[in-house]
Amino acid sequence: MxxxxxxxxxxxxxxxxxxxxxxxxxxxxxxxxxxxxxxxxxxxxxxxxxxxxxxxxxxxxxxxxxxxxxxxxxxxxxxxxxxxxxxxxxxxxxxxxxxxxxxxxxxxxxxxxxxxxxxxxxxxxxxxxxxxxxSQRPSWWNAQIVAHERRRFDMAVMRVLPDRPFAYQPGQAVSLEVPARMRMWRYYSMANAPRPDNTLDFHVQLIDGGPVSPVLVRALSVGDWIKLGPPIGTMTYDERSGRDVLLVAGSTGLAPLKAILEQIDARPNPPRVHLFFGARYVDGLYDLDELQKMAARAPWLTVIPAVSDHDPGPAAERGTLADVIGQFGMWQNHDAYVCGSPAMVEATVARLRQMGLSDDRIRTDKYADA
Missing domain, CATH: 1.10.490.10 (Globins)
Structure with missing residues (x-):
């Protein structure tokens, strides 16, 4: 060959x-x-x-x-x-x-x-x-929606309960199928670390023209059922590195990073973590209140919101995530995890490289249209 x-x-x-x-x-x-x-x-x-x-x-x-x-x-x-x-x-x-x-x-x-x-x-x-x-697990899981909250007209946070144990690592994603869109599997990241009750959280933004996300945001409600494929992905937390952590999330790219954040929170001696959470407008920072509550009780965590397309006033920093992380420090001694749109991820990774962070310390994920 x-x-x-x-x-x-x-x-x-x-x-x-x-x-x-x-x-x-x-x-x-x-x-x-x-x-x-x-x-x-x-x-x-x-x-x-x-x-x-x-x-x-x-x-x-x-x-x-x-x-x-x-x-x-x-x-x-x-x-x-x-x-x-x-x-x-x-x-x-x-x-x-x-x-x-x-x-x-x-x-x-x-x-x-x-x-x-x-x-x-x-x-x-x-x-x-x-x-x-x-020999180890089913081809898919059935999961029932047990909570569904619209955070914005085009964004929802939902919680599902699989019908069987669902093992995964924080930072991974899973393909979802909804009854109204048979065989149209789309990938979403779990937004939480594994829980004793086996529930999973998903952050979903409606993509204009997407066949699945409008159903997840607007048509589903508590009691409905969906299917889950097996977990995939390698943007998982390296607990052995001992380095401080930089998390950079664009919009619903927050989901896998929030799961990693919960994993870090459960450690006896968490590293220092900076989480940059960005959106185009202030109302796109849909989970900021919960993140700030977590930061208030966790001295090792700093949450920095950023808005790119208009002046947010005191609510957030102004600028793209790539620009804002460049203003807040040097990250050469950190492990970086970056998730968001392809353009956001590419710009942020380029800035981190310019600032001296090597590729082996940068883990990324890009969410796709759905």
Missing amino acids: DAQRLKDNFAQVAQHGDAVALFFYSDLFLRNPRLREMFPVGMSHQRDRLLGALGRIVSQVDNLPDLVPFVQQLGRDHRKFGVEALHYPEVGASLVATLRYYSGPSWSEELARDWTDAYNLLSKVMIEAAHEDA
């Missing part, structure tokens, strides 16, 4: 953009009509996810230590869609057909062999990971 040949070929194919995923799924469903019911009615988000996953896999095809954990997680996560070992050859046949079509005259027997070998290896890793996962 020639890794560079795979990369060059995928770069050529990827120039055709969304047409690649459209061809792939059309071929897959024509060959296997029974598979169509495993996917949502609207496929645009699914096509984006396919291209993103393929791009990441190909870029790391010669870096197995980083690639294998990602592929294993794909295998575990696909259990909730009902994917079984018998489906993998069918997907592989459509993938190769798609690559052949968009490669045109550059397609060769060598490329066909490389792609087939690579896919067979990846599918083996996914199947083994799914099989091991099936």
Whole structure:
């Protein structure tokens, strides 16, 4: 298997953009009509996810230590869609057909062999990971909403109770499915550390045009049921580092950082923590009161709100999170955790690097449209 040949070929194919995923799924469903019911009615988000996953896999095809954990997680996560070992050859046949079509005259027997070998290896890793996962936990959990509070017209905080124990680490996320949007799984981070009563909190902001978030914010209420996929994510707290902590949260990017904050709060000797919580407007600081109450009883915690798009007066600092953290200190000796929109995360990480914080001390998560 020639890794560079795979990369060059995928770069050529990827120039055709969304047409690649459209061809792939059309071929897959024509060959296997029974598979169509495993996917949502609207496929645009699914096509984006396919291209993103393929791009990441190909870029790391010669870096197995980083690639294998990602592929294993794909295998575990696909259990909730009902994917079984018998489906993998069918997907592989459509993938190769798609690559052949968009490669045109550059397609060769060598490329066909490389792609087939690579896919067979990846599918083996996914199947083994799914099989091991099936011996330890269900494909999904049913969860009932036990509290639902609208913090703003477009934002809600809800609490759910899974029907079975749900083990996870603070900072991780989980995919949610609502009955009104079947098979449209979207990721949200738990906003609390694990509790004895097994309840989970989620912070949801309505995304204009998103199929799932409007249902979560406006249509669901106490007593309704949703589904939870398995927890994923690596933005988890390193309890062994001994360093002070910098948390930078944009809007509902606060959720996983609040879970980490609760984890730190439970330690016998918490490190010094600075939490910067930002939004465009003051009313976007939807959880500030609770954070300030926590800071009032926890001398190790400092909470600094920031507003970027208008003058907040004394309620918060003025500026983007990237600018505000630059005004409040030097963070070279901290561990940083950053979560928010892709633009906010990229700007904040760039500023931290400029200030001398090394990449191995920066953990990030970017929430996606839902």
